[in-house]
Amino acid sequence: MTNKGVGILNPHFKIGLIRVVTLSDEQMLNLHGQLIEHYFPELQVESRCIDAQPTGIHDEQTEQLAVPKIIKLAKEWQGLDAIVVSCANDPAVKELREELSIPVIGAGESTALLATRYGQTFGVLGITEEIPRGYRKTFGDRIVGNCLPEGIHSTLDLPTTEGKKSVTAKALELKELGAEVIALACTGMSTIGIAKELEQVCHIPVIDPVMAEGLMTYFECLRKE
Incomplete structure (x- = not known):
């Protein structure tokens, strides 16, 4: 393969x-x-x-x-x-x-380290209630908001229309809370190729984990x- x-x-x-x-x-x-x-x-x-x-x-x-x-x-x-x-x-x-x-x-450690190149405050956007440890270790107290979009329970929810809408809404919320960079915290978001879409909507850097x-x-x- x-x-x-x-x-x-x-x-x-x-x-x-x-x-x-x-x-x-x-x-x-x-x-x-x-x-x-x-x-x-x-x-x-x-x-x-x-x-x-x-x-x-x-x-x-x-x-x-x-x-x-x-x-x-x-x-x-x-x-x-x-x-x-x-x-x-x-x-x-x-x-x-x-x-x-x-x-x-x-993927997590890599994403967090790359995100620090682009800003000082971070929105972490993933599929878990708790922010992954690699992001917490790198960003410390510079994380705004929480990680989980509404209605997302696993990576299988991401490709749906409602899933993408929920991810976009959470990204906009994180920007409003002061995020200068959004670090995606699920490689399933790379699978659906949503980083560029979020950058176009939010007008801030979005780091793709893959x-x-x-x-x-x-x-x-x-x-x-």
Whole structure:
């Protein structure tokens, strides 16, 4: 399930990308990897998903179920230059960094770090009641409002018309509360490509987590070369 890179450069680094939602549709499984390859043609991304989590990670219980699955999948994967856990809560990232000799990149940490380039106050927009720890660690007390749009319970709610309306309404609310940057806190929002739409509506930077994890991965691979 390797995606073919796009652009003038040949793929140079082999990346393993872990989806934390169980997907049987190969197109959906490979979507985040294809986005990363589009942004960074030197990265060749193979995507795999964990088992038995059809709604992904959306609370503490589903994260606890996912962590050992992520660790097992990552440790069995051979011949990689880096691993990406494509989830804004960065499940198992800390544990894998302690056990693996290659870079391990989490979407949440990457998004939060990139967001600090564009402002001083932050709106975090995701699918959980609690703001993911990577964002809290990076932003501290500079977060405005809460994270969760109305009526959103899992990543499956995002592609619907009502889901997109709810995400847009929450983004506008965060801007009104003083956010200079919106950091998306669910990679499912990358799946529906909503970052550019939110920027057009809110007129402030909106950080896409898949683009951010790709950027961090590319940097880490270059640094290790």
